Amino acid sequence: xxxxxxxxxxxTLFLWACARKQHTNRFNEPIHAIDLAKTSxxxxxxxxxxxxxxxxxxxxxxxxxxxxxxxxxxKDKLVILDANLSKAIFILSKQGQLIxxxxxxxxxxxxxxxxxxxxxxxxxxxxxxxxxxxxxxxLYDMDTGKYCRTLKLxxxxxxxxxxxxxxxxxxxxxxxQFREKDQHAPYYILQQIDTTTGKKVGQWLDAAWYNKGxxxxxxxxxxxxxxxxxxxxxxxxxxxxxxxxRNGELSPYIAFNGDLQIKPEDISETERTAVKLPVKxxxxxxxxxxxxxxxxxxxxxxxxxxxxxxxxxxxNYSTWPRFFASYNLETNEAQTYAMEQDDMLFLxxxxxxxxxxxxxxxxxxxxxxxxxxxxYQLKEWAKQKVLSNHVVGQETLFHVTEDSNPIIxxxxxxx
Numbered sequence: 001x002x003x004x005x006x007x008x009x010x011x012t013l014f015l016w017a018c019a020r021k022q023h024t025n026r027f028n029e030p031i032h033a034i035d036l037a038k039t040s041x042x043x044x045x046x047x048x049x050x051x052x053x054x055x056x057x058x059x060x061x062x063x064x065x066x067x068x069x070x071x072x073x074x075k076d077k078l079v080i081l082d083a084n085l086s087k088a089i090f091i092l093s094k095q096g097q098l099i100x101x102x103x104x105x106x107x108x109x110x111x112x113x114x115x116x117x118x119x120x121x122x123x124x125x126x127x128x129x130x131x132x133x134x135x136x137x138x139l140y141d142m143d144t145g146k147y148c149r150t151l152k153l154x155x156x157x158x159x160x161x162x163x164x165x166x167x168x169x170x171x172x173x174x175x176x177q178f179r180e181k182d183q184h185a186p187y188y189i190l191q192q193i194d195t196t197t198g199k200k201v202g203q204w205l206d207a208a209w210y211n212k213g214x215x216x217x218x219x220x221x222x223x224x225x226x227x228x229x230x231x232x233x234x235x236x237x238x239x240x241x242x243x244x245x246r247n248g249e250l251s252p253y254i255a256f257n258g259d260l261q262i263k264p265e266d267i268s269e270t271e272r273t274a275v276k277l278p279v280k281x282x283x284x285x286x287x288x289x290x291x292x293x294x295x296x297x298x299x300x301x302x303x304x305x306x307x308x309x310x311x312x313x314x315x316n317y318s319t320w321p322r323f324f325a326s327y328n329l330e331t332n333e334a335q336t337y338a339m340e341q342d343d344m345l346f347l348x349x350x351x352x353x354x355x356x357x358x359x360x361x362x363x364x365x366x367x368x369x370x371x372x373x374x375x376y377q378l379k380e381w382a383k384q385k386v387l388s389n390h391v392v393g394q395e396t397l398f399h400v401t402e403d404s405n406p407i408i409x410x411x412x413x414x415x
Contacts, residue, residue: 307361
């Protein structure tokens with residue numbers, strides 16, 4: 001059922017809400033409470049339950065994409081980031097054809113030296129390109145590609161992911177930088193950046209309670225998930241609380257509880273203080289922590305891939321291995337599945353074949369992509385005629401080569 005947070009936790013939330021007085025947060029809405037340990041585990045979730053078909057979207061061969069690090073949708077266009085190979089943001093049609101590239105790598109005043117992330121203000125039609133090296137954001141017009149201005153950030157802002165909700169710019173630092181003099185100071189995960197001055201005007205979610213005292217994240221690709229107009233979900237690290245950013249306001253949305261959730265005492269002092277270690281040793285501690293919490297203790301080490309359809313929220317959560325779950329927001333019923341069965345893409349034995357990687361969800365479906373390493377195998381499966389009749393555009397797979405770009409798959413919701 002829907003419940004209110006316990007008084008002591010509500011007080012804690014009030015305190016972080018007051019971290020910056022410029023912001024208010026709504027706590028008068030009920031919070032969904034889910035105990036995953038009490039859900040029965042079914043064998044598999046057939047994709048045909050929520051999807052009616054799959055559209056193959058080949059990416060324009062005139063550009064070179066190593067991987068897709070992030071995707072968003074603006075109007076009827078796909079916006080993709082390749083942060084490693086091309087180090088660029090491309091705007092594509094929904095058929096995968098190149099419309100334009102946003103900005104250029106360079107040292108000029110209208111360019112960026114690094115393309116770490118991007119965020120789109122869909123109200124103004126402006127895209128923010130985050131240049132982590134120069135600690136600034138370069139703004140361009142989405143409809144024309146023209147340079148607008150550069151937003152200088154405060155010194156030592158140490159951000160690496162950004163998002164915009166209702167015209168407000170949010171940012172996080174998912175990798176804690178240890179400093180001896182600041183080691184006892186609160187570490188706020190989520191910040192708001194003023195879009196005019198570049199200064200921090202709000203900060204929330206102290207890792208001491210939100211992330212069980214651990215100052216790094218585990219197993220995350222996406223942190224922000226749009227579920228409806230002006231409503232985005234935020235999840236980080238090993239926290240058991242999913243936050244909601246709605247119309248520029250932040251509030252708790254889902255509280256996971258029960259035996260599967262990590263408790264502060266599950267993390268040792270050695271693991272908490274690993275942030276002081278050199279990078280290699282720090283990574284090793286982090287890897288071992290993930291194994292111990294997920295594989296040995298069977299605790300939930302991350303939530304991901306949230307998407308919403310017809311009153312039901314779908315998502316993944318990882319212990320060891322990863323599970324798929326659904327939660328009906330009206331009846332408050334949760335269900336867990338041991339695996340996802342992609343019977344939209346494959347005719348037979350879909351559980352034993354590759355699963356596409358989640359990218360982004362809109363109101364009509366979910367975008368996934370197939371990495372370049374798996375394209376040849378997908379081409380062979382098309383030749384063997386084991387791909388489902390629900391797949392539109394199979395003929396494009398016969399032109400795949402080892403130099404082809406990743407392929408986007410759009411799974412369309414059942415109406």
